[in-house]
Amino acid sequence: MNPKSLSLTLKAALIAAALGFATSAQAAPQIRPEVGKPLQEAQKLIGDKNYKEALARISAAEQTAGSKISPYETYVIGRMRGVADLGIGDTNGAMAAFEAALKSGQTPDGEKLSSLQTLAQLAYSAKNFPKAIEYIGQYKAAGGNNPQITGLLAQAYYLGGKYPEAAQEIKAQLQKSGQAPSETQLQLLASCALKQNDANGYVEALQLLVSYHPKPSYWLDLIARTAGSKGFSDRLSLDLARLRYASGTLSTAGDYLDAAQLALQAGFPGEADQYVKAGYAKNALGQGSDAPRHARLKALVEKKIAEDQKTLAEGEKAAQKQASGDALVNTGLNYVGYQQYDKGIALIEQGIAKGNLKYANEAKLHLGYAQVLAGQKAKAQATLRGVQGSDGTASVAKLWMIRAR
Template sequence: MKRTPVFGALVCALWIAAFGATGAMAQGRGEGVRPEVGKPLQAAQALIKQRKGREAMAEIAKAEAVPSRTPYENDLIAQMKAAAASASGDHDATIRANEALLASGKVTGREALALVQGTAVAYYNKKDYASAAKWTQRYFKDGGNDPSMRSVLLQSYYLGGDCGAVNKMLASVSEEGGNGKKPGEDELQILANCHLKSKDTGGYVHALEKLVQYYPKKEYWTDLLNRVQKKPGFSDRLSLDVFRLKSVTGNLAGSPDYMEYAQLALQAGYPAEAKQIVEKAYAANVFSDTTKEAERQKRLKALITKELEDQQKARDQVVKEAEAGKDGTDLVKVGVNLVYEGQAEKGVALAEKGIKKGGLKRPEDAKLQLGEAMVQNGQRAKGVQVLKTVGGTDGTADLARLWVLYAQRS
């Protein structure tokens, strides 16, 4: 997990603006700074803008050496020291200067907020994450609204080992994004890593699901699919369903995956789906007449074509026999095949009739397969409705949930 970027430059910019505002208010009150104090402080201010904190400290020392300084001159020197310490990257000096100024009660409003922010960042950069979290909380409590500080707070919790605080902070992120607000990818990554760090597999998978929901990158899907398959009790018979998800999320690894996927679909009795896979492989140049496996790929294509033709020729008789059968197994298979052939309305009606008829060996599998086919073939919203009814503890419910995430995000 990467630490959040250093925000010293931002804090320096806030301090320079605050220093200018202080000088303007002082002139308005009739307060002045003698040239022997003001000139080195102006030089220091210019150096701070260039992020030359140590050189600025040398100029501040010149101002500090002037005898009989007024209280106002001392205040300006103290404030300039805080800005120079931040610019120099001296975190301890920044913390000392900022905390002293805040304790003095002589800075308020925007100046005080810059001090609190600078202190939080300094603690973070010196890896005192508990203190960084405390000061960042104070920053927001005092009215700060810099979104980057939310990352500082989350990172401080995570790097400090307080995953409970990370969970609590992100608890408002609901399935719809928490009050309509989309969670940040970095925030979800922190949440995922917290669960990984604490060996909470269920929590980690939940965080991955949110990542694929809002940021559906291939690598998140890869990790998620691997995790789901390694879940205790996950059934090997769901390999075809896993390949379906791999396909739609861009996780098929070349010719071997396409070949195995097509073969599994054909063996399961879904030649129409197998045909789609082969066509996709040729369109992507994964299958080609110029590859070493060209002949094998051609044989598979021919076998699929023949099986589909035979199935279509016998369809009327098969449907008749399925409707007269004692259970709905064959009706579901015929219906799902029709969905893959592009006859979604007719296919869904037959499959639903088969599910309703009952007697299925694995009814959750039937609903999962129907929902998958619908999502892939133009009936996404209705497919989601079917998938949300899928139960089971052997992987069917897990895969159905992933299909819902895919369908709703897509």
Template sequence: MTAFALPALRRVSLAVLTATTLATASPALWAQSAPPAPTARAEVAKPLQLAQDLLKGGKALEALAELRAAERVGSLNDYERYLIARTRAVAAVKANEMPVALAAMDEALASALMPPADRPFLRETQARVQLQLRQYGPAAATLRRYAQEGGQDAAVLALLPQALYLSGEPAAAAKELLPMLQADEAAGRKPSETSLRLLVSASAKAGDEAGLFAALECQAGHYPQPEVWAQLLSRVSSRPGFSDSLMLDLLRLKQATGALREEAEYLEWAVLAMEGGLYTEALQALEAGTQAGRLGSGPNAAEHQKLRDRASKAAAKEKTQMAGDRAAAQAAKDGQALTLVGTAMVTAGNPADAAKALADGLARGGVKKPEEARLHLAWAWVKAGQAQEAHKALEGITGSGGSAELARLWKTWLRATAVK
């Protein structure tokens, strides 16, 4: 599992945001939103105004010096301390003195003179500074306060699971992130890839296997890269109740999604197909493994070739017998033989004809494993390039043992590839 990494925070945007958040930090403007009394004395207001003018001229360090001069007046009242703290927060951010900025923000936020409407904006800036300083635990606490104090900006709220993850609380990060992603999907919005990767990594670090599977499935549905599907499908066979009889169906899904990775997977695909009498499919599995550079070379190359020779000879015989097998199955009383022949026809014949044979067999009844046959019908339509028909075939699969889960995953892939 690849570790999740956050994008770098943008220092310039942080400074601009802070300046905007703390706005025009003039005593005159603040006096409009502050109580009538107390007021700032002239000897304090003068260096405060000078600090504000210096900030406008881009002289943040000089502004900080003027604020220290204002403090030296002494016997400051609550309003004067509030004005100095709020101006210092702006100046310190502009001067890139972040610890000073955080201390000033804490002081301003602790003041009863802070207008309630301003609190979320200052909390946002405080959280961004904390994240920049890698103070992830404090940043998470600040972001919770942001939400409690009325902050509603989705981009800011999305920082909370990131802060929790980076502070070593992956379970809490996943808990915060999941409803955000669900809200996106409910509103018809595509969740960001960064958020989905974070959910995957948080679930993995928290040891939440069910949550990890769901997160990977969501990621594969929106961003169907082969490596994501490989991570997802590698977990299917170990899911509770998964039947070994569906391993070949799982490998077919892996092949369709580009998730086959290892020599062992191509060999298993070929061997299972041969055990099921599907020799042309076995030969195609071996050819695919060779093209992918996983078979035909290395210490096992001779064994690969032996298996390929055996599959090639049997596949040739399978194709010559296909018409007779189809006729015999067509004459049978139930649909079992038709579903078996139809499955073989997917690779040894025409996939669209195979789909028709499978559908006919299912309609006749008497099929021993109807849910698996429906998976084969959907696979046939996929091979025939008929995604809509494949989706229809998958809709009726509700069985246990993993067939319903494979059907859901096939539908996820079909939807994802339809909108690529």
């Protein structure tokens, strides 16, 4: 929340509350008449929005009270001065005045929470974040649970440069609320990680962002961070292209060309055709001086599909005869590229069952990927949860698990 807007809201609320305060204060037996009279005058001046003159009358009351000022008079004067200070825009003065009122020990039990809330808001709006943290903590300890106040704690930590504390508070809030986290909370969590150079923490925050607020920009950042993680294998480049296609983050001609070429190189012309058609549909391909190049790729994909369709059945039979399940997995993925999901999934499962796989975890990843595309979300979650490895395969599987929710 913007500290300035908070201050304006608080000012209006406090001034409205103060209009009936001085009269009740004068009626209290602890207030001497000579002290109460200028306070009553100050009340009228506050009602007329003449805050400067109101402060003069409050100072007169304080001077009259002198060294014999009672705790209750201290409380009343502090409250009135705080409202008038806020009226002239002196947030620091208002905070000091309300602090004095609270420390007088005369705050009624029913008003302590609201007083702590006021002080927390004032400190935050004055950008006195250590004080804001202090008073929000006291507010919570006293049983305060207004989310507009407790929600300021993480922001106060963050703006005060206490990034680990801010992240811890956000996580505690998320765990306690039991509700979907707001985009602002998760953005703050991500920023805390960046401020600490915590790459893993940032990726975790991005994973939450794409789970609850799946904007393409978050997906693009998350996929890029995953690809740049330590030990990530170039072998998974096509898997990243698949994620970008599914998340709507292929945008440029180069994106679509790269995805199509990776699919062709892997032997999946049907999948390559999806990327080419999508590129043309988005007007990313077929435009400008590179349009002839795009047309050549389109023609090549069509040629490869025609050739593949002639040998697909024979290739499946040959894969069945091999000792390793790799050929079955690849053949299954090829069918998935043609959107024949049931047949493709069955072949991938046969390949995994046969074993002797070069990359067993990658085969599981591709089974989960195919199940996601087929709409088999529960099965996909179970499959992808079992993917392991430190070469990036498990990281990609985790992203597909998010897509499968």
